[in-house]
Amino acid sequence: MNLIGHLECFVAVAEELHFGHAAERLGMAQPPLSQRIQRLEKELGLRLFDRSSRHVELTAPGRLLLDEARDLLTRVDRIHSLAARARLGAVGAVRVGLPADLGGPVLAALIADFREHCPDLRLEPREIGTAEQCRALAEGTLDVGVLRHPADTRDFDLGPMLAQPLGALLPAGSPEARGGPLHPADLDGREIVLFPREDAPGAHDELLAACRRHGLDPAAVHEARNPQFALGLVLAGTAVALTAPIEEEGVVWRPIAGDPLALRTSCAWPKGRRDPVLERAVERFTSIATRVLRRHAGMAPLERAVSRRVMARPASGFLS
Amino acid sequence: MNERRAQRVRARIEEAFRDAGVTGRLAAVDVDGGRGIGVRPDEPVVLASVMKVPLLVALHRQAAAGTLDPAERVVLGPDDRTAGSTGLAMLRDEVAMSLRDLAALMITVSDNAAADALFARVGVPAVNTVLAELGLRGTHVAGTCRELFDSMESDAGVADREELWAVLDEPGMLGRLSALDPARTSRSTPAETAGLFAAIWRDEVAPAAHCAQMRRLFALQVWPHRLASGFPYDDVRVSGKTGTLPTIRNEAGVVEYPDGGRYAVAVFTRSVSTAAVLPKADAVIGTAARLAVEYLRTAGG
Numbered sequence: 001m002n003l004i005g006h007l008e009c010f011v012a013v014a015e016e017l018h019f020g021h022a023a024e025r026l027g028m029a030q031p032p033l034s035q036r037i038q039r040l041e042k043e044l045g046l047r048l049f050d051r052s053s054r055h056v057e058l059t060a061p062g063r064l065l066l067d068e069a070r071d072l073l074t075r076v077d078r079i080h081s082l083a084a085r086a087r088l089g090a091v092g093a094v095r096v097g098l099p100a101d102l103g104g105p106v107l108a109a110l111i112a113d114f115r116e117h118c119p120d121l122r123l124e125p126r127e128i129g130t131a132e133q134c135r136a137l138a139e140g141t142l143d144v145g146v147l148r149h150p151a152d153t154r155d156f157d158l159g160p161m162l163a164q165p166l167g168a169l170l171p172a173g174s175p176e177a178r179g180g181p182l183h184p185a186d187l188d189g190r191e192i193v194l195f196p197r198e199d200a201p202g203a204h205d206e207l208l209a210a211c212r213r214h215g216l217d218p219a220a221v222h223e224a225r226n227p228q229f230a231l232g233l234v235l236a237g238t239a240v241a242l243t244a245p246i247e248e249e250g251v252v253w254r255p256i257a258g259d260p261l262a263l264r265t266s267c268a269w270p271k272g273r274r275d276p277v278l279e280r281a282v283e284r285f286t287s288i289a290t291r292v293l294r295r296h297a298g299m300a301p302l303e304r305a306v307s308r309r310v311m312a313r314p315a316s317g318f319l320s
Numbered sequence: 321m322n323e324r325r326a327q328r329v330r331a332r333i334e335e336a337f338r339d340a341g342v343t344g345r346l347a348a349v350d351v352d353g354g355r356g357i358g359v360r361p362d363e364p365v366v367l368a369s370v371m372k373v374p375l376l377v378a379l380h381r382q383a384a385a386g387t388l389d390p391a392e393r394v395v396l397g398p399d400d401r402t403a404g405s406t407g408l409a410m411l412r413d414e415v416a417m418s419l420r421d422l423a424a425l426m427i428t429v430s431d432n433a434a435a436d437a438l439f440a441r442v443g444v445p446a447v448n449t450v451l452a453e454l455g456l457r458g459t460h461v462a463g464t465c466r467e468l469f470d471s472m473e474s475d476a477g478v479a480d481r482e483e484l485w486a487v488l489d490e491p492g493m494l495g496r497l498s499a500l501d502p503a504r505t506s507r508s509t510p511a512e513t514a515g516l517f518a519a520i521w522r523d524e525v526a527p528a529a530h531c532a533q534m535r536r537l538f539a540l541q542v543w544p545h546r547l548a549s550g551f552p553y554d555d556v557r558v559s560g561k562t563g564t565l566p567t568i569r570n571e572a573g574v575v576e577y578p579d580g581g582r583y584a585v586a587v588f589t590r591s592v593s594t595a596a597v598l599p600k601a602d603a604v605i606g607t608a609a610r611l612a613v614e615y616l617r618t619a620g621g
Binding site for chain 2: 149150184202206209213215257264302309311312313316317
């Protein structure tokens, strides 16, 4: 007999004084719960509850055992959490890869949030592009990465997919800096600044293709790994940066009409992890990172855009 | 002086495209005078259903050469018809019809089932041979309607068209669809498409009787929201063929005035938005065509 399991059932029924409620709390059906209580009573050789048709009440011996059972369960909990801490100590740290253009405030929020929720675990962040993250995850030198899509993620599990619309960062005085959203064609022929292709080749190519498709054929593409470098090029009047919103002196960020330029981001980690403790740490990181990216980096879950319903009409359908 | 006017008209057309939220390419040519105007007229564009025009021309050339009888009857069961929302494509039971009536449905309501039945008889390579014979080097038909649908579904990794609409907004999706890339699908340029229509109107692509039959079908095209919307006059005839795919709206055809003026126009647009219903994007095809035709009519002399 699994005494601990049976004692858990006993405490739940004793606290709820209702078999249905207790079963619900334990996430089990009522008949097996009743059977467990009966088996425990048989094992101990006494009745724990008086069951009338309407009420469930603790018997005197039941009351006597309740505190002891609670105490025992608390100590069992402690054994579990001590074991987990010991194993986390063995794991030491979660090695995470983060894109270079995430920005200081986002990184700080991520580390603070993780520290608060996983005090036993150290976060070991590395500034590392998508292409290299994929390699490092495959080689096992990275536990989880925040990467840009599209990328070859066949061997990885992915967290929630987030989309971040990019806009144009312009010098405050330029004519396009006034008014509402820009059309990509408004920037046709200008030089643009984007993150380096070698960091995330898939996303880089996709963004440039989207620019050209919508009438923005840049005269030159400058690559800036660092947001400050991009800012410098914009302030100097050399180029327009395609970035997430940035608030800085001397520049204006404009959205692009219809959000045709967007970066897709998600956490990724190797499939088929062996160590359940590391697995749980990666899970915690993914949920924290997803929350921080939504709150602090203006990213939105992609599922929202996917649920679009289209009633195609004869004249607007395919090949009409 | 005239060049400056042309510049102004081109700028107004560009502005109209921008206001409608599209990127547009246009070519317009005086069918008889030969003068023209264009906005990026030589850039490659996705034909979409405008590819049914070279198929129609190839059909008539084969008929004229005697290798095919336009009255030949074809029996089409519901299961071997390509999907579509118009014509035979949306019917449920077996249909028997002549090749030329299939052509009528293909042009007037853009019937995909009819088009693929004709592709099966005429042959995709034969259509490209005709294009080469006509000297249209930038125009190419890559395959049938069914092949185009299949490519979209497999590129997107979805099972059907409803699902395709649902994932269309995913960043990168539009770039993955070869059907939307002129380099990898049926393509042309505005100048060549307008030139093809002008040639049909000048009886140059087939014997005159056959060109007259083609012109009749283009004049019977049903939709008023694109090219025709720019010419809302009782005495102006608008003939044309539309082309539609996600983000793509095209129409090419000929506008005929009561004074005898005839102008071939080809307008190819691409919207920023993936919305299926964008009335402004449809209407700007007519607006841009009218600006171009009015320029050709008044700049004469």
